[in-house]
Amino acid sequence: MASASDAVWALDLGNSALKALHLIDAGDAVEVVAFDTVTHAKNLAEVSGAEREEIIALSFRQFMEQNYVGKEDVVVSVPTQSSFARFVTLPPVEPKKVPEIIQFEAVQQIPFDIEEVVWDSQLMTEADAAEKRVGLFAIKNEVVNAELARFDREDLQVSTVQMASMALYNYLQFDRPDYVASDTKPTVILNIGAETTDLVVCSRTSVWQRSIAIGGNAFTKAIASAFKINFAKAEKLKRTAAASKYARQIFQAMRPVFTDLASEVQKSIGFYTSSNPNAQIGRIVAMGGATRLRGLLKYLQQSLQIPVERPDRFKRVRLDENVSAAKFHDSISDFAVVYGLGVQVLGMGKIESNLLPKAVARQMAWAVKFKYFVLAASILLAVSLMALGRAILDKRAYESGSGIRRQNANLISMAENAIDKYKDEQDKSSDFQQRIQAAFKLLEKRDVVPLVCQTVLGVLPNAQTNPEQKGLYEAFAAGDAETVKQTPRSQRKQLFVTDMSVFYSKDLANAAFDAPEVSAEASDSGGGGASMSLEMRAMGGARAYNTRSSSRSSSDEEKPDAGFVVSVSGYSPYSNLSELLDPLGVEDRRQDWGFVTRLQHLDAYSIVDGNSLFELYNKIDLNHFQLKTGPVVAEDRRSQGRDGMPSGIGERLLVESEDGRGRGDYVLIDPLTKEVISSAVDSDPGDRTIRNRRTEAPFEPRDQWFELKFKLKWLGDPVPEEAESNSSSKRRR
Numbered sequence: 001m002a003s004a005s006d007a008v009w010a011l012d013l014g015n016s017a018l019k020a021l022h023l024i025d026a027g028d029a030v031e032v033v034a035f036d037t038v039t040h041a042k043n044l045a046e047v048s049g050a051e052r053e054e055i056i057a058l059s060f061r062q063f064m065e066q067n068y069v070g071k072e073d074v075v076v077s078v079p080t081q082s083s084f085a086r087f088v089t090l091p092p093v094e095p096k097k098v099p100e101i102i103q104f105e106a107v108q109q110i111p112f113d114i115e116e117v118v119w120d121s122q123l124m125t126e127a128d129a130a131e132k133r134v135g136l137f138a139i140k141n142e143v144v145n146a147e148l149a150r151f152d153r154e155d156l157q158v159s160t161v162q163m164a165s166m167a168l169y170n171y172l173q174f175d176r177p178d179y180v181a182s183d184t185k186p187t188v189i190l191n192i193g194a195e196t197t198d199l200v201v202c203s204r205t206s207v208w209q210r211s212i213a214i215g216g217n218a219f220t221k222a223i224a225s226a227f228k229i230n231f232a233k234a235e236k237l238k239r240t241a242a243a244s245k246y247a248r249q250i251f252q253a254m255r256p257v258f259t260d261l262a263s264e265v266q267k268s269i270g271f272y273t274s275s276n277p278n279a280q281i282g283r284i285v286a287m288g289g290a291t292r293l294r295g296l297l298k299y300l301q302q303s304l305q306i307p308v309e310r311p312d313r314f315k316r317v318r319l320d321e322n323v324s325a326a327k328f329h330d331s332i333s334d335f336a337v338v339y340g341l342g343v344q345v346l347g348m349g350k351i352e353s354n355l356l357p358k359a360v361a362r363q364m365a366w367a368v369k370f371k372y373f374v375l376a377a378s379i380l381l382a383v384s385l386m387a388l389g390r391a392i393l394d395k396r397a398y399e400s401g402s403g404i405r406r407q408n409a410n411l412i413s414m415a416e417n418a419i420d421k422y423k424d425e426q427d428k429s430s431d432f433q434q435r436i437q438a439a440f441k442l443l444e445k446r447d448v449v450p451l452v453c454q455t456v457l458g459v460l461p462n463a464q465t466n467p468e469q470k471g472l473y474e475a476f477a478a479g480d481a482e483t484v485k486q487t488p489r490s491q492r493k494q495l496f497v498t499d500m501s502v503f504y505s506k507d508l509a510n511a512a513f514d515a516p517e518v519s520a521e522a523s524d525s526g527g528g529g530a531s532m533s534l535e536m537r538a539m540g541g542a543r544a545y546n547t548r549s550s551s552r553s554s555s556d557e558e559k560p561d562a563g564f565v566v567s568v569s570g571y572s573p574y575s576n577l578s579e580l581l582d583p584l585g586v587e588d589r590r591q592d593w594g595f596v597t598r599l600q601h602l603d604a605y606s607i608v609d610g611n612s613l614f615e616l617y618n619k620i621d622l623n624h625f626q627l628k629t630g631p632v633v634a635e636d637r638r639s640q641g642r643d644g645m646p647s648g649i650g651e652r653l654l655v656e657s658e659d660g661r662g663r664g665d666y667v668l669i670d671p672l673t674k675e676v677i678s679s680a681v682d683s684d685p686g687d688r689t690i691r692n693r694r695t696e697a698p699f700e701p702r703d704q705w706f707e708l709k710f711k712l713k714w715l716g717d718p719v720p721e722e723a724e725s726n727s728s729s730k731r732r733r
Contacts, residue, residue: 006024006025006346007022007023007024007025007033007072007073008022008023008024008072008073008074008075008341008342008345008346009021009022009067009069009072009073009074009075010022010023010075010076010337010338010339010341010342010345011074011075011076011077011151011156011338011341012076012077012164012167012337012338012341013056013076013077013147013150014044014193014194015040015043015044015045015193015194015195015215015217016039016040016043016044016193016194016216016289017037017038017039017040017059017334018036018037018038018040018056018059018060018063019036019037019334019335019337019338020034020035020036020037020038020063020067020338021034021035021335021338021339021341021342022034022035022067022072023339023342023343023346024346025346025347025348026318028316029316029317029318030316030317030318030342030343030346030348031317031318031319031320032317032318032319032320032323032328033320033322033323034067034320034322034323035323035328035331035335036063036066036067037331037334038059038062038063038066039059040055040056040058040059041055041058041059042055043194043217043231043235044056044194044195045194045195045217046231053150056150057150057153057154060150060151060153060154060156061154064154064156069156073159073160073345074151074156074157074158074159074160075158075159075160075161075162075341075342075344075345076147076148076151076158076160076161076162076341077161077162077163077164077167077337077338077341078139078143078144078147078161078162078163078164078355079164079196079211080163080164080165080196080198080200080209080211081196081211081213082139082140082143083137083138083139083143083163083164083165083355084110084111084112084117084136084137084138084139085135085136085137085138085163085165085166085207085209086109086110086135086136087124087133087134087135087136087205087206087207087208088105088109088133088134088136089131089132089133089134090102090105090132090133090134092130092131095127098132102121102134102136105134105136106119106121106136106138109136110136110138112138112140116140116141117138117139117140117141118138118139118140118141118144118161118355118356118357118358119136119137119138119139119355120137120138120353120354120355121134121135121136121137121353122134122135122137122351122352122353124205124206124350125205133205133206135206135207135351135353137163137166137353137355138355139161139163139355141357144161144355144356144357145357147161148161148356148357148360158356158360159345159356160341160344160345160354160356161354161355161356162340162341162344162351162353162354162355163209163355164191164198164337165198165200165207165209166207166340166351166353167336167337167338167339167340167341167344168189168191168198168200168202168287168336168337168340169189169200169202169207169340169350169351170340170341170343170344170349170350170351171189171336171337171339171340171343172187172189172202172285172340173202173349173350173351174316174340174343174348174349175314175315175316175317175339176285176315179202179282179283179285180202180203180204181204182203182204182282183203183204183205183206183278183279184278184279184280185279185280185281185282186201186202186203186279186281186282187201187202187203187281187282187283187284187285188200188201188202188269188281188283188284188285188306189202189284189285189287189336190265190284190285190286190287190288190291190300191287191288191336191337192215192216192261192286192287192288192289192290192291193215193216193288193289193290194215194216194217194289194290195213195215195216195217196211196212196213196214196215197211197212197214197215197261197264197265197288197290198210198211198212199211199212199265199268199269201269201272201281203279207351208272210268212261212264212265212268214257214260214261214264215288215290216238216288216289216290216293218257218260218261219238219254219257219290219293220234220235220238221234222253222254222256222257223237223238223250223253223254225253226249226252226253227246227249227253237250238250238254238293241293241294242294251294251295254293258295258296258299259303261300262299262300262303262304265284265300265304266303266304269281269304269306281306282307283306283307283308283309284300284301284304284306284307284308284309285309285310285311286300286308286309286310286333287310287311287333287334287336288333288334288336289333289334291310291333292333297310310333311332311333312329312332313329313332314332314335314339317339448613448714449502449504449564451613452502452564452566452614452712453500453502455602455605455612455613455614455712456500456566456568456599456712457497458605459595459598459599459602459605460495460497460595461473461493461494461495461580461595464605465593465598465605466493469487469492469493471483472484472487472492472493472494473494476494476672479672481672481673481674484672484673485673485675489573489673489675489702489703490573490574490575491574491575492573492574493574493580494572494573494574495570495571495572495580495581495595495706496570496571496572496649497568497569497570498569498570498571498646498647498648498649499567499568499569499570499646499647499648500566500567500568500569501566501567502564502565502566502567503564503565504562504563504564504565505562505563505564505565505711506560506562507560507561507562508560508561508562508563508565508617508624508711508713509560509561510560511565511711512565513565513567513626513709561617561713562713562714563614563617563711563712563713563714564614564711564712564714565709565711566709566710566711566712567707567708567709568707568708568709569646569705569706569707569708570646570649570705570706571632571646571649571650571677571703571704571705571706572703572704572706573670573677573702573703574704577629577704577706578594578629579592579594580594580595581594581595581596581627581629581706581708582594582595582596582597582627583597590604595708596616596619596627596708596710599616599710599712600616600619602614602615602616612715613714613715614712614713614714614715615712615713615715616710616711616712616713617710617711617712617713618711619710624710624711625709625710625711626707626708626709626710627706627707627708627709628644628706628707628708629704629705629706629707630644630645630704630705631679631701631702631703631704631705632645632649632650632668632677632678632679632702632703632704632705633645633678633679634652634665634666634667634668634678634679644707645705646705646707649668649677649703649705650668650669650670650671650677650678650703651668651669651670651671652666652667652668653666653667653668653669654666655667676702677702677703678702678703679701679702
């Protein structure tokens with residue numbers, strides 16, 4: 001049950017004092033805004049009847065004078081010995097029948113007439129768990145009503161009533177969740193109060209409780225009996241026993257109580273473990289004022305052979321700046337119950353049951369809702385009066401606007417006539433719309449040719465396809481010549497594209513590589529290489545089609561394969577050019593694929609929607625795939641391009657002859673690194689004088705050129721019939 005104000009006052013009325021804790025929600029923790037411990041004028045175990053109630057009333061008044069409660073939620077505890085708790089496993093039933101089964105189990109398990117108790121239930125397992133475990137909690141009506149009457153006398157409106165043992169469980173589950181994470185290794189909380197000791201066994205899905213009729217007062221009575229003094233003096237002697245000169249006699253007097261308490265705890269734990277043979281107690285957490293008795297916890301640990309600890313702080317509690325940390329931590333052992341109560345109301349406890357009588361809960365709910373009912377009725381009355389006044393004003397305005405309505409009717413009639421005329425004009429313009437749509441269809445697929453270029457350039461050697469030379473490609477892209485030259489030229493896996501042409505053909509089988517030239521120009525770089533001149537045949541109105549006659553007729557059932565005829569030329573510094581272009585036997589080794597191999601596997605390098613739009617067409621036929629290579633040579637301008645070497649490779653440089661006489665020779669150099677790339681007679685890289693190439697000395701090969709012609713099938717037959725017919729008619733004209 002979460003608090004609406006995110007703040008709560010938790011109160012625990014004990015025999016020796018009234019403990020109170022003011023908590024607010026602090027995210028994953030709680031914050032203590034205030035705390036108080038009001039010691040009764042007399043121990044309640046010594047008095048009864050009217051005197052007992054008068055002492056309780058005096059303690060409440062003192063608390064109200066020292067603290068402001070306001071309208072915040074108030075949660076109180078009821079003694080464990082006056083309440084009932086039992087955990088049962090429900091039989092497997094449909095989810096909608098679970099409330100009915102819980103009601104049946106409550107009637108069977110609660111040892112009182114169901115009408116004589118206030119009871120509630122709590123599902124301890126997940127809602128969708130195969131085996132559901134439910135906790136049943138109950139307290140007799142007269143007990144809870146007597147407790148609530150004490151708070152009513154002081155105008156403290158209680159919103160939640162919880163058993164002290166369940167509050168202790170909530171404290172442990174919230175503050176030390178690792179202590180209740182298992183069903184086989186539960187933790188025991190001993191809350192040693194003034195009159196009784198609450199023993200609570202806490203596991204992940206259940207709580208087992210027992211109230212032991214031995215508390216701090218039993219030690220006081222033992223001292224009073226041994227020293228023949230009254231209860232008050234014996235209590236004072238007990239609190240100062242450690243510093244008293246009679247310490248030995250005092251502890252001797254209390255020893256039988258030590259023994260009785262340890263024996264009762266041993267019996268309780270033994271009963272629990274016999275009922276739960278798979279469970280083994282992991283530790284005992286001792287709380288309550290009596291835990292301050294010197295030697296008590298050590299005696300319990302030795303007697304029970306179970307680790308006993310007394311927390312000196314709360315792990316998930318923050319203190320407001322106005323709260324004294326020293327005083328609060330000195331009272332930690334007294335606040336376990338109120339801590340657990342507050343955690344529940346702030347919505348952070350596992351046990352959320354509420355033993356507040358239903359009649360009281362309904363009365364509180366109606367008291368809260370009453371002011372909202374009054375406010376809602378007032379608003380409804382005001383709105384009704386405003387609506388009536390508005391209706392009267394609207395009627396008068398309507399009667400005075402008859403002339404305006406006639407004008408509006410005329411305007412509407414004129415608008416309807418205009419709409420009819422507009423529709424007539426729209427019908428007349430349908431022919432123009434068809435012409436416009438036909439014109440726009442010429443622009444369809446205009447991005448396909450750039451996509452062809454992007455696809456082809458994307459499978460050149462680069463950082464993705466050849467990651468071991470990633471630094472080389474990045475240095476080249478940045479124009480860093482020195483870094484590029486750190487890799488020997490013959491080991492640079494680069495393809496420099498100097499020229500690329502693309503044109504469309506609706507029949508690849510009969511398309512020739514020497515189709516008519518250009519419709520557009522562009523520039524790009526390939527494979528980490530130099531810039532290039534790109535000639536493309538566009539997909540628009542200026543389509544260039546194959547001039548070779550087709551062997552198929554338009555009546556053939558099977559459509560011809562449409563696609564693009566591509567020519568790529570350039571050069572490479574790599575010593576083994578075939579390894580970069582089309583290596584043999586590398587189908588199973590993707591890292592060794594060459595340029596052509598990657599063209600055969602375009603799906604692996606797709607750049608559009610995870611699927612390639614193109615496919616290499618019939619590589620094994622020379623009519624559809626051609627590859628030429630050769631050494632890069634340097635001749636004069638008149639002979640450039642001879643022997644099949646493509647033009648545009650490198651930069652031409654005239655080098656003087658060795659004797660300084662004559663014209664000298666031309667060489668080709670790398671535009672970025674200025675290295676000689678053409679075949680040379682002298683291989684000495686430090687010699688800038690190139691020997692005359694008219695000598696008969698053998699050439700030393702350096703870079704190699706390549707010229708690759710191939711076809712890419714355009715998957716999906718995407719060209720509209722209208723576009724094909726238009727293009728055909730243009731060719732006929």
